[in-house]
Amino acid sequence: MTCFEWLKQTAADWYGLEVTGAVQVRDAWRLDTQAGPKSFKQVDASVEKVRFVAAAVQHIIDNGFSHTVPFIKASTGQYVLDLPEGVFYLTDWIPGREGDFSRLEDVLSATRVLAEFHKSSRGFVPPDDAKSKESWGELPAEWQNHLRSLEHYREIARGAPNDEFNSLYLHCCDKYLSRCTLAIKILAGCDYPALVDEARKQGGLCHRDYTYHNFIVDPKNKLYLIDFDYCTQEIRTYDIGRYARKVAKHFAWQLNPVKLALEVYDREAHLSSDEIIFILAFLHFPQRFWRIVSRHFVPANKGQDFLRQLRHELKTQQAEENFLQLLAGEISRGVLTRR
Numbered sequence: 001m002t003c004f005e006w007l008k009q010t011a012a013d014w015y016g017l018e019v020t021g022a023v024q025v026r027d028a029w030r031l032d033t034q035a036g037p038k039s040f041k042q043v044d045a046s047v048e049k050v051r052f053v054a055a056a057v058q059h060i061i062d063n064g065f066s067h068t069v070p071f072i073k074a075s076t077g078q079y080v081l082d083l084p085e086g087v088f089y090l091t092d093w094i095p096g097r098e099g100d101f102s103r104l105e106d107v108l109s110a111t112r113v114l115a116e117f118h119k120s121s122r123g124f125v126p127p128d129d130a131k132s133k134e135s136w137g138e139l140p141a142e143w144q145n146h147l148r149s150l151e152h153y154r155e156i157a158r159g160a161p162n163d164e165f166n167s168l169y170l171h172c173c174d175k176y177l178s179r180c181t182l183a184i185k186i187l188a189g190c191d192y193p194a195l196v197d198e199a200r201k202q203g204g205l206c207h208r209d210y211t212y213h214n215f216i217v218d219p220k221n222k223l224y225l226i227d228f229d230y231c232t233q234e235i236r237t238y239d240i241g242r243y244a245r246k247v248a249k250h251f252a253w254q255l256n257p258v259k260l261a262l263e264v265y266d267r268e269a270h271l272s273s274d275e276i277i278f279i280l281a282f283l284h285f286p287q288r289f290w291r292i293v294s295r296h297f298v299p300a301n302k303g304q305d306f307l308r309q310l311r312h313e314l315k316t317q318q319a320e321e322n323f324l325q326l327l328a329g330e331i332s333r334g335v336l337t338r339r
Contacts, residue, residue, distance in 0.1 A: 055127050
């Protein structure tokens, strides 16, 4: 049986759909059916974790979030298909273009949708048949572990052959270790435990993959958020920090687009001074640098081009540091901080 034949048979058996065409787009299939185009996606996760995602999406829709589409129930009455070939789910296909974080209009629209998503997620309680995905309060320990691992890799590099990766890493390592230490210090300056406690009480969600290709702008210029596969229960500033970093990278580490995005979010869903400080700490931590280095030193990853990734990361190092200094200055003057 060909892939198309399997897709056609599966859609007919489980959803009563007649598939006339199928095209793979990123990690999903667009299925042309008598009921309109559908998105059929396989997820590399347990069925219990995908049930969590399906319940989270339904929760925000029930709370008035109109910027996504619900999972479609199969003939079993379930939102998630657990088949021998894997775990799948079906939604309507949203026509339109991917978001573009180099366009300020898209950034500001995405910022408003992020605030709406976080507000709509309040009160979420995972169903009994779902595996809860949460990471409350883990960030300080996680950053300390990353810091220690970078120190460990420095010792490995010192004793390894002097190739270009090791040479570049040893040359810049101390500066990035200082950034790790500063991020941990900044984080200690906010009441992180209180942020976690408040978020747990509210039952909030984080998307955790809030990036341009998970937005679709439809022909009427409405923005839709898709792909909740990494969704988890976490403080909202985790999303905001990751999002702010992506916006900064797309605008070559200029301050104003990020500053404007944070101001827009604050108007939609007020940010406390502790949350602003958390975002500053999050932006200081060199997560991508740590990921490149840690993957390089794992033997199973040998052969991947981590040298190219490291070179690319170091090209923007100074611009990123200048951006962080400017942002810290704005916050210290109270421009972004609410007290």
